[in-house]
Structures are given as structure tokens and as C-alpha cells.
Amino acid sequence: MEALLNEGGTILAAFWMTVRLTAVSALGSLVLGTLLTAMRVAPLASLRATATVYVTVARNTPLTLVLLFTGLGIGANLGLELSDDIATNNFWLAVIGLTAYTSAFVCEALRSGLNTVPVGQAEAARSLGLGFVKTLALITLPQAFRAVVAPLGSILIALTKNTTIALVVGVAEASVRMRELIETYGDQVIEIFLGFAAGFVLLCLPMGLLFGWLSKRLAVAR
Amino acid sequence: MTYANLYERPGPRGVRRNRVLTALVALALLAVAYVVYVRFDEKDQWAAEKWTPLLRADVWATFILPGLAGTLAAAVAGVVLAALFGLVFAVARLSEHRWIRVPAAMVVEFFRSVPLLLLIFFAFFGSFVLIGVNISAFAAVVFGLTLYNGSVIAEIIRAGVLSLPKGQREAAYAVGMRKGQVMRLVLLPQAVKAMLPALISQFVVLLKDSALGLIVGYDELVDRGLNGIAANFSNVIPAAILIAAIFIVINMALDRLAHRLGASSTRRSASSARRS
Numbered sequence: 326m327e328a329l330l331n332e333g334g335t336i337l338a339a340f341w342m343t344v345r346l347t348a349v350s351a352l353g354s355l356v357l358g359t360l361l362t363a364m365r366v367a368p369l370a371s372l373r374a375t376a377t378v379y380v381t382v383a384r385n386t387p388l389t390l391v392l393l394f395t396g397l398g399i400g401a402n403l404g405l406e407l408s409d410d411i412a413t414n415n416f417w418l419a420v421i422g423l424t425a426y427t428s429a430f431v432c433e434a435l436r437s438g439l440n441t442v443p444v445g446q447a448e449a450a451r452s453l454g455l456g457f458v459k460t461l462a463l464i465t466l467p468q469a470f471r472a473v474v475a476p477l478g479s480i481l482i483a484l485t486k487n488t489t490i491a492l493v494v495g496v497a498e499a500s501v502r503m504r505e506l507i508e509t510y511g512d513q514v515i516e517i518f519l520g521f522a523a524g525f526v527l528l529c530l531p532m533g534l535l536f537g538w539l540s541k542r543l544a545v546a547r
Numbered sequence: 548m549t550y551a552n553l554y555e556r557p558g559p560r561g562v563r564r565n566r567v568l569t570a571l572v573a574l575a576l577l578a579v580a581y582v583v584y585v586r587f588d589e590k591d592q593w594a595a596e597k598w599t600p601l602l603r604a605d606v607w608a609t610f611i612l613p614g615l616a617g618t619l620a621a622a623v624a625g626v627v628l629a630a631l632f633g634l635v636f637a638v639a640r641l642s643e644h645r646w647i648r649v650p651a652a653m654v655v656e657f658f659r660s661v662p663l664l665l666l667i668f669f670a671f672f673g674s675f676v677l678i679g680v681n682i683s684a685f686a687a688v689v690f691g692l693t694l695y696n697g698s699v700i701a702e703i704i705r706a707g708v709l710s711l712p713k714g715q716r717e718a719a720y721a722v723g724m725r726k727g728q729v730m731r732l733v734l735l736p737q738a739v740k741a742m743l744p745a746l747i748s749q750f751v752v753l754l755k756d757s758a759l760g761l762i763v764g765y766d767e768l769v770d771r772g773l774n775g776i777a778a779n780f781s782n783v784i785p786a787a788i789l790i791a792a793i794f795i796v797i798n799m800a801l802d803r804l805a806h807r808l809g810a811s812s813t814r815r816s817a818s819s820a821r822r823s
Contacts, residue, residue, distance in 0.1 A: 368554045369565060371572040385751070385798035386791045387758035390769050394787045397773065401783075404590075447552045457554035465553065486662035493762065500664050507672040514673030522661040529660045 328510035329520040332502075339502035340524050346419060346488040346498060347528075351481055353424035358431025359466070365436060368457055376432070383429035388422075388490050395422035396494035412497070419491035427484050434476040438469030443547070471543045478536025482529045499524060587784055597782035601789050606776060614771030615793065621685060621757040621767060625692030626750050632693055633700025637738075638730060640705050658698040663756055666691035671763045684765035688757060696753045703745045707738030747805035751798045758794075768793065 329336065364376035383391070399405050400418045407417040442465045450460040470477075489500035503521045507514055557565055587593055600606045639651035658666070671687035674680065682690075711734060719733040739746070761770035772790035777783040 366553055368557065369569055369572060371569045371576075375572070375576065381799065382791070382795060385755075385795040385802075387755040387769060387794060389758040389761065390773075390787065390791055390794070393769065393773055394791075397777075397783050398787055444552050451552075451555060460553055482660075486660075489662040489664040490759065490762075492664075500662065500668065503665060504668055504672065507668065511672075512676060514669065514676045518665065518669040518673065521665055522657070525662055525665070526657070526660045 326513070326516050328506055328513045328517055332506060336499075336502055336506075336520070336524070339497060339499045340528075342416075342496065342498040343485070343488050344528070346416070346423065346491055346496065347481075347485045349420050350423035350427060350488070351484055353420060354427035354431050354480075354484070355477075357424060357428035358435060361428060361432035362435040362439070362466070362469075363461055365432065366439065366461070380429045380432050383426055384433070386426075388426050388487055389493060391426045392419065392422040392490055392493050395419070395425070400494070411495075415495045419488075419494045419496045422494065423484065423487065423491065427480060427487070430480050430483075431477065434473045434480060435466075435469055437476075438471075438473035439465055441472040442468045468545055471545050474536055474540035474543055478532060478540070481536070482532055485528055485532070486525065590784075592782065592784040597780060598785050600776065600780045600782065601785055610771040610775040611768070611789075611793075614766065614768035614775070617685075617760075617765065617767040617771070618754070618757050618769075621688050621692065621760055621765065622750075622754045624685075624689045625696060625753050625757065628689065628693040629695075629697040629700055629753065630746075632697025633704055634735070636697065636701035637704035637708065638735075640701065641708055641730075655698045655701050658694045659702070661695070663691050663695045664759055664762065666694055667759060667763055684760060684763045687763055688760040688765050691759070692753055692756060696749060696756070699749055699752075700746060703742050703749065704735070704738055707742035708734050710741065711737055744805040744809035747801055747808070751801050754798065754801075755794065 361376045361380060364372040365380070367373055395418050396415070399421070400414070405418075406414060408414045446464055446468065447460055450464040455463065488498055491498055492501045492504075499521055503517060506517050510517065555561070584593070591597065636651050636655050639647050640655060642648045642651070667687050667690070670682060670690040671684060674682040674687070715733055715737065716729055719729040724732065757767060758769045760767045761774070764770075768790055772786045773783065776786040780786075
């Protein structure tokens with residue numbers, strides 16, 4: 326217990342980094358995932374093909390490799406500098422990697438949500454004279470979102486846990502702190518592990534409950 | 548799956564407009580490709596000597612094949628143990644005894660909500676304090692993969708059992724089977740079969756997660772590729788592309804298998820429904 330009590334401040338700081346990584350990547354994934362969904366159902370075959378290839382590649386590559394690629398490849402090798410401060414730079418590189426990976430899953434969820442929207446909705450929109458973009462943005466996508474609140478919640482929880490892998494890009498989040506603490510307080514491994522595990526349970530449990538409640542609340546009654 | 552209901556079939560003007568837009572998309576893609584090309588080119592990542600090593604037999608023999616063997620070894624061990632763990636805990640969570648059901652539920656929910664990397668760290672760095680010996684990186688990775696994916700598999704199998712018609716269980720009891728027999732001979736086989744696509748998707752997750760091994764120094768494909776090949780030929784980008792391609796091919800094959808199994812099982816149940 327001593328380790329957890331002594332280092333409480335630094336542990337909280339590490340978890341704060343986890344929360345920030347999760348929040349920013351979640352926002353990015355939602356935007357990119359929605360865009361990819363729109364591309365996958367677009368009238369242009371070229372857009373559909375681009376999105377399909379992207380989603381296939383991102384979904385089937387290990388996140389470790391995606392993050393190493395953003396860190397070593399894009400960051401170190403291509404010299405993409407997002408900030409002068411190394412820590413901030415690594416943070417944004419990790420966000421890019423997590424977003425690139427997670428948005429593919431958001432796209433898959435949203436696409437299955439589009440399948441739940443009755444054909445009549447889009448047909449009615451078209452008969453009112455709405456084009457593709459308006460039909461999608463005003464009629465079908467909002468309903469699709471409401472149908473996939475629960476899967477999006479699972480993706481968010483998975484993302485929260487996946488932020489631990491950002492350590493390969495050098496972001497000092499919870500898993501890094503846990504490894505350091507185990508090295509310093511070798512005899513208290515169990516307490517340290519349980520403490521960090523509890524941290525993640527505390528982060529993920531409310532999300533699961535919130536999204537469960539939201540999905541019931543927002544479900545489209547048909 | 549087409550989404551043609553989202554837009555009208557284009558008329559002559561629409562066809563022309565779509566052609567223009569397609570050209571613009573192609574231009575945008577080319578622009579992105581060009582920027583990437585130039586950026587990589589500045590770092591010489593397109594130079595032939597960075598790519599030719601990937602074709603050499605000795606590079607495959609020293610790096611890629613052993614790495615792939617490491618990845619597959621961890622994945623196969625993980626799949627087998629996670630399936631066992633999943634079966635045991637799915638049955639335990641379905642038990643009618645509260646003192647089995649509740650602890651099993653707690654174990655499953657706990658391991659589902661802890662990041663895999665923390666489990667691997669716990670096993671790898673904590674083993675000496677816990678059991679007095681340092682376990683290998685392989686054991687730590689398999690430990691993590693088993694507990695995390697096993698918990699998810701337990702939930703998949705449990706959902707499968709719960710989705711079976713009540714008559715299955717009742718009929719099994721009616722012909723005089725005991726509780727264990729009902730589960731083992733009637734419910735589990737059907738649940739596993741119904742959930743095969745979901746189980747295979749989880750195996751894809753497991754295979755991808757085995758790449759986490761490189762963080763504790765387990766000798767697997769991503770490690771051999773990015774730290775082995777790239778260190779020798781300083782070709783991070785080509786090596787990463789090759790490794791990603793290998794993973795994508797394996798995972799797509801598994802995905803296709805899952806789809807085929809899913810399609811054939813729905814076909815079977817549909818035809819048997821027709822018969823009855």
C-alpha cells in the first residue's frame with residue numbers, strides 16, 4: 326500500500342494523461358470514423374474504395390505496430406514535428422496513431438448502424454428532394470448514431486485500455502508509471518497492480534453504465 | 548451490401564458531375580501519395596537497398612520467419628488457453644449456485660476491464676516476488692492473452708448459451724440427462740457453433756494483441772521487423788509495411804473464415820427451420 330500512498334500524486338498525473346489521450350483520440354476517432362462512414366456509402370466508387378482499403382488496413386494491423394509506425398516512422402523518420410516540446414510531440418503522435426486505429430472501428434459500428442435505418446427513411450428524404458449529403462447528414466446518420474450508442478461505448482472503453490500502448494511512443498501514461506513503480510517497490514507488486522487495475526475499472530465502469538443508459542434512452546422506437 | 552437508396556441513380560448531368568468528382572478524388576489521393584513519397588524520399592526510404600533486403604532469403608530466415616513463429620506460438624498458446632478459460636468461466640457464470648456464479652462473474656468482469664499490457668507487466672515483473680522465479684516473456688504474454696481474451700470468450704459463450712431456445716435444455720432434462728450432461732452434450736456444442744464467427748473475431752484480436760509482447764522483450768514479428776530488420780538496414784518504413792501486410796493477410800483470412808462459418812450456420816438453421 327505504501328507505494329500507492331507515497332506516489333499518489335504521480336499516479337494521478339499518469340492517469341490524467343490516460344484520460345487526456347482517451348478524450349482527444351475519442352473525439353478524433355468520432356470525426357474521422359464518421360467521415361469514413363460517409364465515404365463508404367458515397368455515390369463515388371473512388372471514395373468507397375479508399376475508405377474500404379483504409380478500414381481493412383487499420384483494423385487488421387496490431388495497434389502496437391500502428392503506434393510504432395507513427396512514432397518511429399512518421400515521428401522520428403519523417404521528422405513530423407507537432408510541437409517543440411518532446412512530451413507534447415509524443416502526445417500528439419500517440420493521438421494520431423490511436424485515432425487512425427480506432428476510427429476504423431467507429432466506421433464499422435456506424436456502418437452497421439446505417440443498416441438498421443429503414444429504407445423508407447432515405448427514400449422519403451430523397452422524395453423531398455434532398456441530395457446524398459443532406460440525406461446522410463440530416464436523416465440517416467443521426468438515426469444510425471442512436472442505434473450504435475452501445476457499440477460506440479465498447480469502442481471507447483477499448484480505446485481507454487488501448488492508451489496504455491502509447492508507451493511505445495514515449496507517452497508517460499498509467500502503464501509507464503506502473504512499470505516504474507514495480508521497479509522501485511518490487512515487493513509490493515500485487516498492491517501496485519491492483520491499484521492501477523482499480524484505476525482502469527473506475528474509468529471504464531462509469532463509461533459502461535453511462536453508455537448503457539444512453540443507448541436505452543436514445544434508442545429509436547420502431 | 549449497397550446503399551443505393553441514399554442517392555438517386557445519376558442522370559446524364561449527374562454522371563458527368565460524378566466523373567469530375569472522381570477525378571478530383573483521384574487528384575487528392577495522388578497529392579497525398581506525392582507528399583508521402585517526397586517525405587519518405589528525403590529520408591531515402593524508397594531507395595532500392597532499403598527494399599531489397601526484404602526479398603532476401605537470409606533476411607526471411609533470420610528475422611521474419613522466426614518472428615512469425617514467435618507470434619504464432621504466443622497466439623496459438625493464447626487461443627487454446629483462453630478457450631479453456633472461457634469455457635470454464637462461461638459454465639461457472641451460468642451455474643445455479645450463487646457461490647460459484649458470483650465469484651466467476653467478478654473474475655470475468657475484472658479481467659475484461661484491465662488493460663492487457665498491465666496484466667503482462669504484472670506477470671513479467673511480478674513473477675519473482677509472487678512465485679519466486681522469473682517467468683519468460685513468452686509465459687507473461689500468454690498469461691495476459693489468456694486472462695483477457697478468456698474473459699471475453701467466456702462472455703461470448705455465455706451469450707451463446709443464453710440465446711438457445713429454452714426447449715433444448717428442457718428436452719435434455721426430459722430424456723433424463725444430468726446437469727453436467729445437459730451443459731456438455733446439448734448446450735455448449737450449440738452455443739460454440741452459433742458463436743463461432745464472434746469467437747474467430749476474438750482470435751483476430753488475440754493475434755494482434757500478441758504484438759504487445761515486444762514491450763517485455765518477447766521475440767515476435769513486430770519486434771523482429773522493426774527492431775531487427777530496421778536496425779540492420781535502417782529501413783523502418785519498408786519493414787513496417789511488410790510486417791503490417793503479413794498481419795493483414797492472416798487476419799483477413801481469419802475474417803473470411805468467420806464470415807463463411809457465419810453464413811453457412813445461418814443457412815443451415817434456415818433450412819432446418821423450413822424442414823420442421
